[in-house]
Amino acid sequence: MTKPIDRNAGLAKAGLFEDLEPPSAKHVQQAQGKAAVKRGQGAPRLLQPNRSQIELRASDLESLLAQDHRARLVWGYVEHQDLSKLIEAIKARGSNAGRAAIDPRILFALWLYATLDGVGSGRAVARLSQEHDAYRWICGGVSVNYHALNDFRGGNDVLMDELLTDNVAALAAVGAINLERVAQDGMRVRANAGAASFRRQARLDEHLKEASELVQTLKTQAQADPGLAKRQAQAAQLRAAQEREARIRAALKQLPEVAAAKKRNASKTEARASTTDADARVMKMGDGGFRPAFNVQFASTCEEQVIVGMDVVNAGSDMAQLAPMVEQVEQRLRQSPAQWLVDGGFPAHGQIDAVAGKTEVYAPVPEPKACKDGKKGAHKDGQGNKVQQDNEVQQDKHQPKPGDSEAVAQWRARMASDEAREIYKQRAATAECVNAQARNRGLLRMPVRGLAKARSVVGLFVLAHNLIRTAVLAPQIIGWGAGSFAMTTQAA
Numbered sequence: 001m002t003k004p005i006d007r008n009a010g011l012a013k014a015g016l017f018e019d020l021e022p023p024s025a026k027h028v029q030q031a032q033g034k035a036a037v038k039r040g041q042g043a044p045r046l047l048q049p050n051r052s053q054i055e056l057r058a059s060d061l062e063s064l065l066a067q068d069h070r071a072r073l074v075w076g077y078v079e080h081q082d083l084s085k086l087i088e089a090i091k092a093r094g095s096n097a098g099r100a101a102i103d104p105r106i107l108f109a110l111w112l113y114a115t116l117d118g119v120g121s122g123r124a125v126a127r128l129s130q131e132h133d134a135y136r137w138i139c140g141g142v143s144v145n146y147h148a149l150n151d152f153r154g155g156n157d158v159l160m161d162e163l164l165t166d167n168v169a170a171l172a173a174v175g176a177i178n179l180e181r182v183a184q185d186g187m188r189v190r191a192n193a194g195a196a197s198f199r200r201q202a203r204l205d206e207h208l209k210e211a212s213e214l215v216q217t218l219k220t221q222a223q224a225d226p227g228l229a230k231r232q233a234q235a236a237q238l239r240a241a242q243e244r245e246a247r248i249r250a251a252l253k254q255l256p257e258v259a260a261a262k263k264r265n266a267s268k269t270e271a272r273a274s275t276t277d278a279d280a281r282v283m284k285m286g287d288g289g290f291r292p293a294f295n296v297q298f299a300s301t302c303e304e305q306v307i308v309g310m311d312v313v314n315a316g317s318d319m320a321q322l323a324p325m326v327e328q329v330e331q332r333l334r335q336s337p338a339q340w341l342v343d344g345g346f347p348a349h350g351q352i353d354a355v356a357g358k359t360e361v362y363a364p365v366p367e368p369k370a371c372k373d374g375k376k377g378a379h380k381d382g383q384g385n386k387v388q389q390d391n392e393v394q395q396d397k398h399q400p401k402p403g404d405s406e407a408v409a410q411w412r413a414r415m416a417s418d419e420a421r422e423i424y425k426q427r428a429a430t431a432e433c434v435n436a437q438a439r440n441r442g443l444l445r446m447p448v449r450g451l452a453k454a455r456s457v458v459g460l461f462v463l464a465h466n467l468i469r470t471a472v473l474a475p476q477i478i479g480w481g482a483g484s485f486a487m488t489t490q491a492a
Contacts, residue, residue: 183340443458
């Protein structure tokens with residue numbers, strides 16, 4: 001039998017089709033469609049991308065956002081804030097050479113909007129400023145980098161505190177907030193440090209010795225070989241070694257404070273401090289575990305849920321945070337709320353005495369400890385003193401106890417009433433809601449290290465929270481809506 005001749009193979013060998021272009025995708029689709037028609041099927045109708053087509057798009061940034069967009073709200077607020085201290089600190093001046101500095105208003109507005117958007121990374125914000133319309137509109141054509149963004153977020157704790165005072169004072173001046181009742185609560189936020197970074201005194205001394213020797217070695221090497229090729233690498237190594245040495249020294253400096261706190265709590269464990277973030281402390285978290293964290297304190301009005309007080313501490317207990325927060329709110333608003341609602345972790349007797357005459361504390365009275373014998377027993381009062389007490393008196397926690405001050409006795413009696421228990425129900429509805437909103441916006445772990453930088457970050461969360469509340473309660477004071485401060489963009 002004769003083998004059939006493959007004509008296509010012969011033509012290929014002859015090179016007859018080498019100069020022909022391969023079929024395009026359009027021709028292939030048409031051929032497939034014709035073949036389908038022959039088979040009795042209709043050709044599939046598909047919308048396929050055509051990336052070579054020319055589009056006409058708006059070129060101005062103003063047309064990208066609606067007039068009621070949240071980014072415009074943020075910018076309207078920022079424009080009305082006094083940032084003169086930041087502007088005066090900029091070294092770039094009109095007649096000096098060098099690149100112009102980024103307007104602090106841009107950095108502030110970017111972080112406020114990013115916080116509301118749940119974005120907590122400086123790199124992510126810098127990327128969005130190039131890709132996302134809202135971030136591009138805030139920048140207004142100005143290029144930002146994550147270094148400038150991170151420096152702004154972590155270096156303005158004093159400014160955030162001043163802006164919070166201005167915000168709550170303005171709300172109080174127009175009657176937008178009611179200071180009759182305030183709820184305070186603390187939330188544990190994980191620190192930017194690992195549990196393995198905590199070291200005892202002896203180990204820290206060893207690390208410090210090693211770090212100091214490494215710094216001296218690197219300095220000697222740089223002096224012995226000042227060549228340009230290795231200069232940058234040597235400088236980077238030296239800078240890293242010096243930073244580690246500084247962190248170890250900071251940890252050693254914190255040890256006496258940690259030891260004193262352990263002594264107050266009758267803890268027998270040896271004091272330890274972190275070589276990553278010396279200000280962080282190991283705290284009990286909401287899930288029952290222990291991790292390096294900070295204690296973030298919020299004080300909010302019960303009716304409007306506006307934050308009127310904020311602080312970040314490294315004490316794991318809330319027991320000493322009541323009086324400082326009452327004093328802080330009093331300084332901001334020139335008055336103290338009539339009623340102060342806290343949970344059972346706050347009302348130490350000394351704290352209640354400290355705020356007596358300023359506000360009434362509403363907090364659950366702890367159950368008395370059971371006596372060891374049937375008739376008499378010993379317990380500790382709010383000052384830590386042992387007091388002998390009849391078992392019969394111990395049964396009613398709302399009755400005055402031996403050693404109680406007048407303020408503490410009044411607190412016990414007050415919490416026995418049905419009215420006080422109804423008032424106290426507002427604590428969870430206020431404080432827990434504020435905490436949940438902060439967590440939903442990304443306040444789960446500190447992106448910075450140190451108490452000062454942590455306060456700056458939390459200050460951004462507080463201002464972002466209050467900005468949304470202000471837009472609802474009194475939009476005119478931030479230039480949002482009708483009024484003397486109406487934004488020009490709304491009038492356009």
